[in-house]
Amino acid sequence: MAEVKISAEIRTEFGKGAARRARRANKVPAVVYGHGADTVHVTLPGYDLMMALKTSNALISLDIEGRNELVIPKAVQRDPLKGFVEHIDLLAVKRGEKVTVEVAVQTEGDLAPGANLLEHVLNTVTVETEATHIPESVTVSIAGLDAGDSVLAKDVPLPSGTTLVTDEDAVVLQVLAAQAEEPAAEGAGEGAEA
Numbered sequence: 412m413a414e415v416k417i418s419a420e421i422r423t424e425f426g427k428g429a430a431r432r433a434r435r436a437n438k439v440p441a442v443v444y445g446h447g448a449d450t451v452h453v454t455l456p457g458y459d460l461m462m463a464l465k466t467s468n469a470l471i472s473l474d475i476e477g478r479n480e481l482v483i484p485k486a487v488q489r490d491p492l493k494g495f496v497e498h499i500d501l502l503a504v505k506r507g508e509k510v511t512v513e514v515a516v517q518t519e520g521d522l523a524p525g526a527n528l529l530e531h532v533l534n535t536v537t538v539e540t541e542a543t544h545i546p547e548s549v550t551v552s553i554a555g556l557d558a559g560d561s562v563l564a565k566d567v568p569l570p571s572g573t574t575l576v577t578d579e580d581a582v583v584l585q586v587l588a589a590q591a592e593e594p595a596a597e598g599a600g601e602g603a604e605a
Contacts, residue, residue: 414472414481414543415463419443419453421476430498439496443473443482445503451475460496468512468545471501483510483542504542511539511576514546516567516583520554527558528587536564536583537576546570551584558588 422429422440430440438454453475463469464484473480482501490497504510513535522529536549549567556562565579 414470415459415466416472416474417455417459417463418474419455419476422452422454425452434497439499441499441501443475443480443501443503445482446505448503451480455499457496460499464496467515467547470504470543470545473501481505481542483512483545506541506543508542509539510542510545511537512545513537515548517548517550518553518584519550520552522553522586523555523557525557525589527556528589529553529556530585530587531583532585533564533577533581533583536567538569538573539576540570540573544570544572546573553584553586556584556586558586561585 419441420438422433424432433440433454434457437457439457439460441453441455443451443453453473455473463471464487469484471482471484473482481504483504484499485502486500487496488498489495502510514537515535516531516533518529538546538549540546546569549569551562551567553562561582562584563579564575564577564581564583567575567583569575
């Protein structure tokens with residue numbers, strides 16, 4: 412995973428009015444916390460942050476007035492209608508440190524022949540991994556799975572150095588038999604009209 416470099420400015424104004432002024436200037440209010448250090452309030456360039464967040468579990472190298480801080484997004488608040496980022500909480504991390512994050516589950520391959528449906532019970536699994544080696548996603552092979560088969564969290568292949576936090580016996584994917592619609596009886600439709 413590549414680091415994204417973003418320049419941050421220290422925030423001295425707080426409250427709704429200050430946050431709205433920052434957003435009008437295409438900046439996003441943010442909070443950096445972690446490692447027992449004092450919380451730092453900053454503003455980030457909106458476009459740079461939006462591009463960084465396109466990668467799940469992005470690793471961001473913040474330049475806070477000459478001091479570099481390695482952070483990962485912890486909580487992102489978005490406008491419910493327009494979808495732009497309104498506020499973000501960033502967790503400070505160190506190289507070599509283990510962090511707990513959610514990773515998207517992707518599938519590859521084809522199900523066994525027949526009309527079966529694949530249900531994603533969990534779209535993400537929680538893992539513990541080194542902050543600088545967070546996987547963007549994990550891929551599960553569904554080749555040959557048939558109705559009634561399922562993939563448990565312990566069956567999801569993880570990159571080396573990554574451990575599963577989600578319950579091992581949690582169902583991630585399951586294959587359901589497709590339900591065929593019964594043809595309507597010809598006499599039933601005529602009786603309803605009368």
